[in-house]
Amino acid sequence: MSSSVDIQHRFPGLNGGWARFDGPAGTQMVDSAHRAMTEFASSGINANTGGYFAAANECDALLERTRGVLGTLFGANPEGICLGANMTTMTMALTRAIARTLKPGDRVVGTKLDHDANVSPWRIACELSGAEHVLAPFNTSTFELDTDAMIALITPNTKWVAITGASNLLGTAPNLKPIIDAAHNVGARVFVDAVHLAVHRQIDIGQIGCDVLATSPYKWYGPHAGVRCVEPELLNSLPVAKVRPAKNIGPSRFETGTPNFEGIAAVEAAARFLIEEDMNKVESYENGIFLPLLNGLQNIDGVKVWGRPTLEGRVPTVSFTIQGHRPDHVAQVLAQARIAVWSGSSYAVEAVDQLGLTESGGVVRAGVTRYVSANDVDRLLEVVTSLASNR
């Protein structure tokens, strides 16, 4: 596999000498995705689905091709792949449908590791239906999800379990298997938020065994969009809010209105990029860049890493604080050195709350993706070292 420096030319957005550790909030788009988007817009195939002329056929073909490529990427049945605006919007629509299937006495189990986009949609669905919404904690010393505590919450009246594939804040990647098994044992369905996972790991839905998996292509070098894989029988049975002429079966029952075709063309290209790169190689490549970052931060006096101390059970996203400096200030100083990170909660509000960091402004978050280089890591560590020595 080529180095991150060798691949940087594929990302025209990497300009101005910036070190981009902001991937967890959105990556730069790969060149083939840019091209696919503009080619769609200029090709004359800009039409709609279900027509009798060539351009309309091309639109149908684009949707079918994209679902096929996504199916290959995620080991999913293309007949259950929904395309949409972003994960949050799509999850709100899904849980609005699920709310109509819930009743008082039912339970939905989530986690405190999750981004709020996998917490609040369920919270609202429970409020609407009278079902109970409970959240499993994580261990604040090991930063692991407490699997036993989570399984203990999965009672016979549990209808859904919503869990992250990887925390967008702490990087923790929970052991999904025992939790999914426990959910299925009581007849509950499982929703996995793979928005943070998909850019770092090979995903095979068949192997994970979940019923729904959600991801956002703009986190894996594609355009701002959402992708959700749903077990087709479940997809067809949910009482979705839809207009009457829209199809009653298949993914389009959830795809309200006219698709964002140019965006979908870019989703297809980004998915092909991940397949070509080989996610298993990406994982080992990113780990090689990430380990010196993780170790480097842990070795700086005055820096506290909020996350697992080794590569085990985590993806290459690290959150930290520097004694004597608020996270926003650290992000500002890094920005002055052309190093992009995020500060605050990054919408993982429950996690920041459980860590007791809400009042102090959360954490600084740095994410390694395919184009982050060893030199970027050195630059970040240098600024953090200098800040930490100045408390």
Ligand SMILES: Cc1ncc(COP(=O)(O)O)c(C=O)c1O
């Ligand atoms: C883990 C995780 N889940 C969900 C979301 C929400 O995704 P979207 O912006 O596509 O709604 C994000 C966005 O940061 C995320 O990191």
